[in-house]
Amino acid sequence: MTGLDQGEAAPVPAGTGRRELTGWGRTAPTAAAVARPVTREEATTAVAHPPARGVVARGLGRSYGDAAQNAGGVVLDATYLGDVLAFDERSGLLRVSAGASLDTLMRAFVPRGWFVPVTPGTRHVTVGGAIASDIHGKNHHRAGSWCRHVTEITLATPAQGTVTVTPDADPDLFWATAGGMGLTGVILDATVQLTPIGTSRALVDTDRVDDLDACMALLADGDDDYEYTVAWVDLLPARGRVGRSVVTRGRFARVDELPSRLRRDPLAFDPQALVAVPPALPPGIMNRWRIQALNEAWFRRAPRRRVGEVQTVSRFFHPLDGAEDWNRVFGPRGVVQWQVALPFAAEGTLRWVAEQFHASRVPSVIGVLKRFGPGTPGPLSFPIAGWTLAVDIPAGIEGLGAFLERLDQRVAADGGRLYLAKDSRMRPELLPVMYPRLEEWRAVRRRVDPAGALQSDLGRRLGLC
Numbered sequence: 001m002t003g004l005d006q007g008e009a010a011p012v013p014a015g016t017g018r019r020e021l022t023g024w025g026r027t028a029p030t031a032a033a034v035a036r037p038v039t040r041e042e043a044t045t046a047v048a049h050p051p052a053r054g055v056v057a058r059g060l061g062r063s064y065g066d067a068a069q070n071a072g073g074v075v076l077d078a079t080y081l082g083d084v085l086a087f088d089e090r091s092g093l094l095r096v097s098a099g100a101s102l103d104t105l106m107r108a109f110v111p112r113g114w115f116v117p118v119t120p121g122t123r124h125v126t127v128g129g130a131i132a133s134d135i136h137g138k139n140h141h142r143a144g145s146w147c148r149h150v151t152e153i154t155l156a157t158p159a160q161g162t163v164t165v166t167p168d169a170d171p172d173l174f175w176a177t178a179g180g181m182g183l184t185g186v187i188l189d190a191t192v193q194l195t196p197i198g199t200s201r202a203l204v205d206t207d208r209v210d211d212l213d214a215c216m217a218l219l220a221d222g223d224d225d226y227e228y229t230v231a232w233v234d235l236l237p238a239r240g241r242v243g244r245s246v247v248t249r250g251r252f253a254r255v256d257e258l259p260s261r262l263r264r265d266p267l268a269f270d271p272q273a274l275v276a277v278p279p280a281l282p283p284g285i286m287n288r289w290r291i292q293a294l295n296e297a298w299f300r301r302a303p304r305r306r307v308g309e310v311q312t313v314s315r316f317f318h319p320l321d322g323a324e325d326w327n328r329v330f331g332p333r334g335v336v337q338w339q340v341a342l343p344f345a346a347e348g349t350l351r352w353v354a355e356q357f358h359a360s361r362v363p364s365v366i367g368v369l370k371r372f373g374p375g376t377p378g379p380l381s382f383p384i385a386g387w388t389l390a391v392d393i394p395a396g397i398e399g400l401g402a403f404l405e406r407l408d409q410r411v412a413a414d415g416g417r418l419y420l421a422k423d424s425r426m427r428p429e430l431l432p433v434m435y436p437r438l439e440e441w442r443a444v445r446r447r448v449d450p451a452g453a454l455q456s457d458l459g460r461r462l463g464l465c
Contacts, residue, residue: 021075024327025064026334027395027424030071030457034058038080040188044156046076047186047453054455054465057186059126060101063133064337065424066457067181073455076186078128084108085189092194093151098128098187103271105194110269110313114194115252117149121368123271123318128187133421134179134381136388138228138317141373145383147178148376149193155185158453162188171377176444179381181420183454183464184445197252199266202228202316204250206306208299212243212354216347216387219247219371227251228316233367234299235357235391238292242358243351245369246302253310262310271314273324283331286394288363295366333396336424338404341372342416343386349414350387353407357391360403367391379437382419390422401425420458428463 016035022028033051037043046055053073060079061068068075082099092114096105102116103123109115118130118137125135130146131153143149152166153174163185165174177184205226209215215231222229226249233245255266262268320326327335342350357364368390372383382388393400408418408430417434418426432438442464445454452465459465 016074021058021061021069022334023063023065023067023069023424024061025336025395025424026327026330026332027336028066028069028457030066030069032070032073032075034075034077036077036080040081040156043076043078043081043186043188044162046074047156047158048161050074050158050453054453055186056454056456057098057128057132057182059099059129060124062122062125062129064335064422066461067133067421069457070455071457078126078186081188082126092196093191094194095152095189095191096127097189098126098131100127101125102127102130106269106313109194110197110200111267113197113267115197117143117193117195118146119317121318122321124321127190127192128182131178131187131190132180132182134376134378134383135421136370136372136383138230138370140383141223141229141371142227144373145376145381147175147378147381150178150190151193152191153177154188154190156188157185157448159448159450172444173448175376175378176380176441178376178378179420180378180441180445181380181456181458181464183456183459184448185454197267198255199253199258199262200269200313201253201258201262201266202250202311202313203253203257204248204309204311204316206303206309207247208302208304209245209247211241212245212351215243215245215247215369216350219369222249223371225249229371231369232298233354233369233389234295235354235364235367236288236292236295236361237299237358238296243354244299246299248316250311250316258310269313271312271318271321274322276324277326277328279325279328281328281331283333283396286330286363286365288361291363291365298366330394333394336393336395336400336404337390337422338393338407339388339390339419339422340411340416341382341384341386341388341419342411342414343384346386346414346416349410349416350389352410353389356403356407362400362403363394363397365392379441380420380435382417382421384417390419420462423458426462428461431462431464
């Protein structure tokens with residue numbers, strides 16, 4: 001039987017209350033008992049004695065889909081466990097509780113000359129979520145994903161209690177946890193290698209190009225020369241060619257490369273949200289015409305060529321964090337993010353995907369295109385050597401499900417995959433095709449959670465649990 005024997009009460013942490021939860025996409029809400037453990041012991045007890053519908057940890061809710069939802073079960077709000085436990089100022093090795101956010105780490109350590117090894121497009125991700133999703137950023141072609149920089153993870157598991165794993169000590173469990181969507185144990189803390197920096201500013205080159213092929217060529221050319229690269233791609237141009245793009249590439253600036261006014265405090269870091277999106281916007285506000293106009297304005301605003309611009313961390317890495325609760329702009333129906341990875345041999349499929357978006361007039365906000373280096377040993381880790389494209393689409397568009405399923409099939413057939421941390425609608429039969437090492441991951445999960453105590457809506461929907 002999953003969870004406790006019948007009649008046995010499941011102890012839950014203090015502060016437990018029933019809540020309706022969604023992912024960042026604000027689609028498919030479900031209700032769960034949200035518990036707020038304030039000690040490691042409370043979190044461990046909740047895993048050891050789950051209710052019949054199981055338990056899953058939740059960070060800041062930035063997975064777009066249902067990865068951190070658990071209908072009818074318990075969701076552990078891990079953000080209450082956010083302490084910095086130890087830091088070596090000489091090596092940059094940090095031990096930190098899983099609920100600490102990247103924003104917290106940056107505010108604490110950027111002024112001391114250290115940056116997180118990998119950051120996605122938002123700072124508002126917890127360390128536990130970074131591990132569970134094995135997040136990637138603009139430097140994957142050089143640095144890989146988050147778990148490449150993790151040396152140790154402490155997990156609360158249903159069958160083995162609290163365990164500490166490393167890439168050398170129980171590597172199967174370590175790598176099953178890397179990208180394992182929180183279904184191998186509740187992450188309690190981790191040790192992460194930070195990256196030294198001389199300033200809190202990036203030195204950025206910007207290029208505006210007219211089509212997808214030119215964009216891809218520019219990204220490929222920058223692999224050896226730039227630490228961080230990304231392209232913003234227009235798949236719904238009002239004029240011009242599909243895939244016209246703005247490519248930004250950069251690295252952290254040295255102190256002597258800063259303007260004199262910034263050299264007095266070269267590691268200053270205090271980002272703030274500049275605007276807040278209203279909580280209630282009408283349905284359909286992000287329609288095709290508004291999105292097309294937004295994409296056009298964005299493209300025209302970028303320079304044709306600019307070299308060596310000094311930008312803040314927030315502007316270069318996290319532009320959307322400047323708008324608090326920006327996901328609300330899509331209205332009450334929410335937003336679907338479709339993110340795929342394709343191997344380098346499948347550039348033709350990437351072009352085909354772009355053409356399908358354009359031909360179908362799907363109202364897609366500016367896409368994000370990056371290059372991946374080699375992936376990790378994690379069976380469910382998303383990155384593979386190749387390309388990744390992420391597109392935001394207003395939810396509820398007529399025919400969107402069938403359109404994306406057609407794309408899913410082509411991506412799977414050509415060796416690609418969807419990102420589980422962003423997924424909210426993939427068909428479960430595609431999972432073993434996209435992740436051919438799925439059974440290896442399931443074997444590890446059965447070892448640490450034979451009764452299926454760790455549950456999530458995503459896990460049930462895709463047959464992971």
